[in-house]
Amino acid sequence: MLIKRTPAVRSSEITDERDYLRRRDFLKAASGAALAAAAAALPDRPLRAAAAQEPLAPIAPSPFSTDERWNSFRDITSYNNFYEFGTEKEDPARHAGQLRTKPWTVRVEGHIGAPDADYALEDILGPHALEERVYRLRCVEAWSMVVPWVGFPLGDLIRRFEPTSRARFVRFETLFRPSEMPGQRRPILQWPYVEALRMDEALHPLTILAVGLYGKTLLNQNGAPLRLVVPWKYGFKSIKSIVRIQFVENRPRTSWNVSAPSEYGFWANVNPHVDHPRWSQKNERRIGRFFRQETRMFNGYADQVARLYTGMDLRRNY
Amino acid sequence: MRLLKSLVFAACLVPLGLLVWRGFTDGLTANPIEFVTHRTGDWTLRLLLVTLAITPLRRLTGWNAVIRLRRMLGLFAFFYGSLHLLTYVVLDHFFAFGSMLEDLTDRRFVTAGFTGFVLMIPLALTSTQAMVRRLGGRRWQALHRLVYVSACAGVVHYLWLVKADLRPPLVYAALLALLLGFRLYVAMVRRTGRLPHAARSGAVP
Numbered sequence: 173m174l175i176k177r178t179p180a181v182r183s184s185e186i187t188d189e190r191d192y193l194r195r196r197d198f199l200k201a202a203s204g205a206a207l208a209a210a211a212a213a214l215p216d217r218p219l220r221a222a223a224a225q226e227p228l229a230p231i232a233p234s235p236f237s238t239d240e241r242w243n244s245f246r247d248i249t250s251y252n253n254f255y256e257f258g259t260e261k262e263d264p265a266r267h268a269g270q271l272r273t274k275p276w277t278v279r280v281e282g283h284i285g286a287p288d289a290d291y292a293l294e295d296i297l298g299p300h301a302l303e304e305r306v307y308r309l310r311c312v313e314a315w316s317m318v319v320p321w322v323g324f325p326l327g328d329l330i331r332r333f334e335p336t337s338r339a340r341f342v343r344f345e346t347l348f349r350p351s352e353m354p355g356q357r358r359p360i361l362q363w364p365y366v367e368a369l370r371m372d373e374a375l376h377p378l379t380i381l382a383v384g385l386y387g388k389t390l391l392n393q394n395g396a397p398l399r400l401v402v403p404w405k406y407g408f409k410s411i412k413s414i415v416r417i418q419f420v421e422n423r424p425r426t427s428w429n430v431s432a433p434s435e436y437g438f439w440a441n442v443n444p445h446v447d448h449p450r451w452s453q454k455n456e457r458r459i460g461r462f463f464r465q466e467t468r469m470f471n472g473y474a475d476q477v478a479r480l481y482t483g484m485d486l487r488r489n490y
Numbered sequence: 491m492r493l494l495k496s497l498v499f500a501a502c503l504v505p506l507g508l509l510v511w512r513g514f515t516d517g518l519t520a521n522p523i524e525f526v527t528h529r530t531g532d533w534t535l536r537l538l539l540v541t542l543a544i545t546p547l548r549r550l551t552g553w554n555a556v557i558r559l560r561r562m563l564g565l566f567a568f569f570y571g572s573l574h575l576l577t578y579v580v581l582d583h584f585f586a587f588g589s590m591l592e593d594l595t596d597r598r599f600v601t602a603g604f605t606g607f608v609l610m611i612p613l614a615l616t617s618t619q620a621m622v623r624r625l626g627g628r629r630w631q632a633l634h635r636l637v638y639v640s641a642c643a644g645v646v647h648y649l650w651l652v653k654a655d656l657r658p659p660l661v662y663a664a665l666l667a668l669l670l671g672f673r674l675y676v677a678m679v680r681r682t683g684r685l686p687h688a689a690r691s692g693a694v695p
Contacts, residue, residue, distance in 0.1 A: 251520035259655040315521060362612045431654055450597055450651060452589060459520050
C-alpha cells in the first residue's frame with residue numbers, strides 16, 4: 173500500500189546519507205553558527221511540540237551516542253510498532269497523521285514532593301537542555317535500528333518532582349483517544365498502554381525522554397510529542413505519546429506483560445541467552461542489512477547497566 | 491474453459507508480479523525480507539482455501555467443469571508455499587541450518603508451517619494425470635485428502651505466530667472450518683442415505 177497522505181516531510185528535507193556520515197565535521201563547522209542563529213531566532217520562546225516536524229535547536233552531542241550508521245529517516249518513520257494505530261508495521265505512518273498533539277498535557281502524580289498536577293508539555297520540557305542520543309533500538313521481534321533521538325535524561329525530570337522514598341517505580345501511560353487512534357477501538361492490548369521502570373532504571377543516565385529525531389520534533393508514528401527511550405530494553409518498554417507519569421510503590425502491571433506474561437516480562441532487558449517463544453533472541457536483523465547479526469547482552473549497553481541487575485536471575489526475570 | 495484457465499493462471503501470478511514490481515520501485519518497506527515472507531505466506535493460505543472451495547462450489551452450483559481449475563490452483567498454492575519457505579531459508583536465515591533446526595524444534599509455529607509445507611510435496615508430485623492412473627483413483631484421492639491436514643497446519647502456523655491481533659488468522663480458520671464442514675456434512679448425509687437438499691439435482695455421484 174502506498175501512503176496516500178502527502179508526507180509531512182518532503183524528501184528534500186531528509187538528510188542525505190553522505191551528509192549524515194560526515195555529520196561530525198558538519199557539527200563542528202556549523203554548531204557555532206547554529207547556536208548563534210538559534211539564540212537569535214528563539215530567544216525566549218518555549219519549545220513547541222508539533223504534529224508536523226519542526227527543527228529543534230540547540231542540540232548538544234552526547235558521549236553515549238553510538239558511532240554506528242544511522243538508519244534512514246524513512247526507515248525510522250515508516251516501519252513502526254505502535255498498535256494504537258494498527259498492528260501492521262506501515263499502519264502507524266498511515267494513520268498517525270490524524271492525532272492532534274497540540275495542546276498536550278502530562279499528568280504527574282504519586283509519591284512526589286510536588287503536588288499532583290497536569291502540566292502543559294512546555295512546562296514539562298521547560299528547563300531541559302536537549303541532547304542528541306544515537307542509540308541502538310532492539311525490538312523483541314528480532315529486528316533493530318540505529319536512531320538519532322533528541323531528548324533529555326528522564327532522571328533530570330524526575331528530580332524536579334522530588335520523589336519520596338516510597339516511589340519505587342515510575343509508571344507511564346500513553347494517550348487513550350480512540351477517535352484519533354483507530355487501533356484502540358478494539359481490545360488488542362490493554363488500553364491505555366502502560367509501561368514502567370524501576371526507579372534506578374528510570375534514573376539511569378542512558379534513559380531519556382525523547383522529543384525528536386534527526387534534529388526535528390517527533391512524527392506521531394514515533395510517539396510524538398513525548399516518548400521514553402530505554403536503549404538496553406526491548407522496544408516495547410519505550411512507551412510513546414506519554415500523558416501520565418506516576419510515581420508508585422508497587423511494580424505496575426504493564427500492557428504486554430499482562431497480554432502474554434510468558435512471552436513479555438516486566439524487565440524486558442535485551443538478552444541473547446533467553447529466547448522468546450516465537451523468536452530466537454540470539455541474533456537480529458539490522459534494518460537495511462541483509463545478514464543477521466549477533467544480539468549483544470543489554471543491547472550492547474552492558475558496561476553501563478549490568479550493575480543494575482547484579483544478583484538477579486535474568487533467566488527468570490526476563 | 492481454456493480461456494478461463496488462462497485467466498486464472500494469470501491471476502495467480504499477479505501477487506508475485508506485484509512483489510517484483512514493489513522490489514523494483516523500493517516498495518517492499520524497511521524490512522523487505524519480512525514483507526516478502528508475509529505476502530508469500532498469505533497467498534499460500536489463500537490459494538489453499540480457494541483450492542478447497544472448488545468441490546463445494548461444484549456441488550452447490552452443479553458447475554462440474556470448475557474441477558479442471560483445481561490442480562492448477564493447488565499447484566499455485568504449492569508454488570507460493572515454496573517461495574515462502576525459500577524466503578525463510580535463503581533470505582531470512584541464509585542457510586544457517588543450525589538456527590533453522592532450532593526454530594523447527596523450539597518454535598511451534600515453525601513446526602506447524604513446515605509440516606503444512608511438507609504435506610504438500612507428495613500432492614504436488616502426484617498431481618499429473620500419469621500419477622493419478624498409476625495410483626488408481628481411489629488411492630490417489632485418499633492421498634490427496636492430506637490437503638486438509640496441510641491447510642489446517644497452515645492456519646495453525648498463522649494463529650501461533652501473531653502477537654496480539656488474532657483476527658486475521660481467525661478469518662482464515664473460519665473459512666477453512668466452513669469448507670471442511672461442508673465436506674463433513676456431505677459425508678454424513680451420504681452415510682445416512684439422505685441427499686442434501688442442494689445436491690438433489692444429481693451433482694453428487
